[in-house]
Amino acid sequence: MQTVNDAEEQLKFDQRIIDEQKIEPTDWMPDDYRKNLIRQMSQHAHSEVIGMQPEGNWITRAPTLRRKAVLLSKVQDEGGHGLYLYSATESLGITRSKLIELLQTGVAKYASIFNYPTLTWADMGAIGWLVDGAAIVNQISLQRTSYGPYARAMIRICKEESFHQRQGYEIMTVLAKGSVEQKEMAQDAMNRNWWPSLMMFGPHDSDSAHSGKSMKWKIKRQSNDYLRQKFIDQTVPQIEALGLEMPDPELKWNEDRGHYDSGEINWEEFYQVINGSGPCNYQRLKHHKKAHKDGEWVRTAVRAYQEKQTAKNQTNVA
Amino acid sequence: MTSENNQQSINQEQLAVYEVFIRSNRGLDHKHVGSLHAESPEHALMYARDCYLRRSEGVSVWVVKSTDITASQEDDIPNFIDPMDDKPYRHATHYVLPENVTNM
Ligand SMILES: [Fe+2]
Ligand SMILES: [Fe+2]
Numbered sequence: 001m002q003t004v005n006d007a008e009e010q011l012k013f014d015q016r017i018i019d020e021q022k023i024e025p026t027d028w029m030p031d032d033y034r035k036n037l038i039r040q041m042s043q044h045a046h047s048e049v050i051g052m053q054p055e056g057n058w059i060t061r062a063p064t065l066r067r068k069a070v071l072l073s074k075v076q077d078e079g080g081h082g083l084y085l086y087s088a089t090e091s092l093g094i095t096r097s098k099l100i101e102l103l104q105t106g107v108a109k110y111a112s113i114f115n116y117p118t119l120t121w122a123d124m125g126a127i128g129w130l131v132d133g134a135a136i137v138n139q140i141s142l143q144r145t146s147y148g149p150y151a152r153a154m155i156r157i158c159k160e161e162s163f164h165q166r167q168g169y170e171i172m173t174v175l176a177k178g179s180v181e182q183k184e185m186a187q188d189a190m191n192r193n194w195w196p197s198l199m200m201f202g203p204h205d206s207d208s209a210h211s212g213k214s215m216k217w218k219i220k221r222q223s224n225d226y227l228r229q230k231f232i233d234q235t236v237p238q239i240e241a242l243g244l245e246m247p248d249p250e251l252k253w254n255e256d257r258g259h260y261d262s263g264e265i266n267w268e269e270f271y272q273v274i275n276g277s278g279p280c281n282y283q284r285l286k287h288h289k290k291a292h293k294d295g296e297w298v299r300t301a302v303r304a305y306q307e308k309q310t311a312k313n314q315t316n317v318a
Numbered sequence: 319m320t321s322e323n324n325q326q327s328i329n330q331e332q333l334a335v336y337e338v339f340i341r342s343n344r345g346l347d348h349k350h351v352g353s354l355h356a357e358s359p360e361h362a363l364m365y366a367r368d369c370y371l372r373r374s375e376g377v378s379v380w381v382v383k384s385t386d387i388t389a390s391q392e393d394d395i396p397n398f399i400d401p402m403d404d405k406p407y408r409h410a411t412h413y414v415l416p417e418n419v420t421n422m
Contacts, residue, residue: 016344021344021345022344022345023344024341024344024345024378066407069405069407070407073405073407073408133422148344148345151345152345152347162409162410163407163408163409163410163412163413165422166410166412166413166415166422167407167413169413169415169419169422170413173416234421234422237418237419237420237421238419238421238422240418241416241418241419
């Protein structure tokens with residue numbers, strides 16, 4: 001029910017959005033704004049955490065000690081990003097255990113790219129370069145999101161992302177300039193990761209269910225298609241520099257538009273993967289549940305310690 | 319020292335110290351600006367307003383009892399925080415990009 005007070009608060013909220021002011025946790029906000037943020041931010045947090053799995057798959061099999069150390073550091077960063085984002089989401093009044101439950105029951109989503117397998121070492125190159133590259137384009141835009149804690153988390157994350165993309169591109173550079181087999185491996189990993197990377201920006205603006213409100217509330221600052229185009233435009237020259245074939249034969253510079261044209265994304269595949277039928281959906285959630293369950297003893301120990309300390313403090317006071 | 323003075327200093331010490339944090343603008347983090355003595359959190363907030371917010375310094379104030387802050391030890395920082403300088407590959411500058419590659 002909308003009360004007079006709510007109507008007044010709504011006006012104040014709307015004005016803040018118009019004035020490019022951030023909304024902070026203690027401010028009044030429309031229920032839908034809160035819900036929308038929880039959905040988007042938790043999806044983002046889950047993506048950071050689930051995203052550790054496809055890369056974690058290669059930590060023990062990295063080709064050199066240096067590559068292994070780099071990959072470990074990167075995956076560790078992603079775990080931290082998950083933590084920043086969960087904490088920021090919790091400022092909206094939802095608990096961590098509820099967020100985890102929504103993920104594990106398939107209600108909450110995560111980036112569909114992480115439901116694809118990492119078949120060869122070159123996937124580590126392609127993911128760092130393309131997947132983190134696409135994530136960075138998105139996250140730079142979100143540094144200006146209207147919710148204060150989300151914007152601040154994005155600024156922190158973007159600072160740490162800087163090396164992720166470069167280490168991936170370095171892997172690709174070495175493979176692309178290596179033996180015939182290595183070059184083929186690089187080409188194959190890029191081809192497989194290209195389309196899912198473009199899908200990371202979400203449906204076309206005309207089909208995006210949440211875009212309208214998100215743009216109005218300035219949760220999202222730039223449209224899916226705008227950001228996708230930006231990613232394509234900056235990535236094509238990087239493909240050329242590697243000397244690899246284009247992953248999409250329709251990628252061509254369009255003089256009139258001042259952008260690269262590209263082929264159509266297979267949206268059927270996108271929706272299938274989002275809705276649970278990707279090659280690794282089952283495996284990713286299964287592993288998450290197992291890791292969560294395996295960690296239960298840590299949470300139990302923390303609680304036991306806390307109880308002990310409380311009891312000790314009470315005796316000291318008495 | 320007279321007994322009166324003594325009485326006063328005891329009173330001052332009985333007041334808790336509060337640390338004051340101010341958000342200078344929406345969207346920014348709260349920053350520590352100083353501290354004050356107060357007899358309750360509510361009063362600390364008012365004193366913080368009267369003392370630290372006299373020239374539109376901010377849009378939000380936090381007061382936190384100093385004793386509620388758990389802090390690292392300055393002397394122990396080298397042992398406590400490891401910047402991992404021996405792992406330069408955690409920084410973007412470690413990776414040399416081909417000359418024709420920009421936007422990364
Ligand atoms: Fe990340
Ligand atoms: Fe990353």
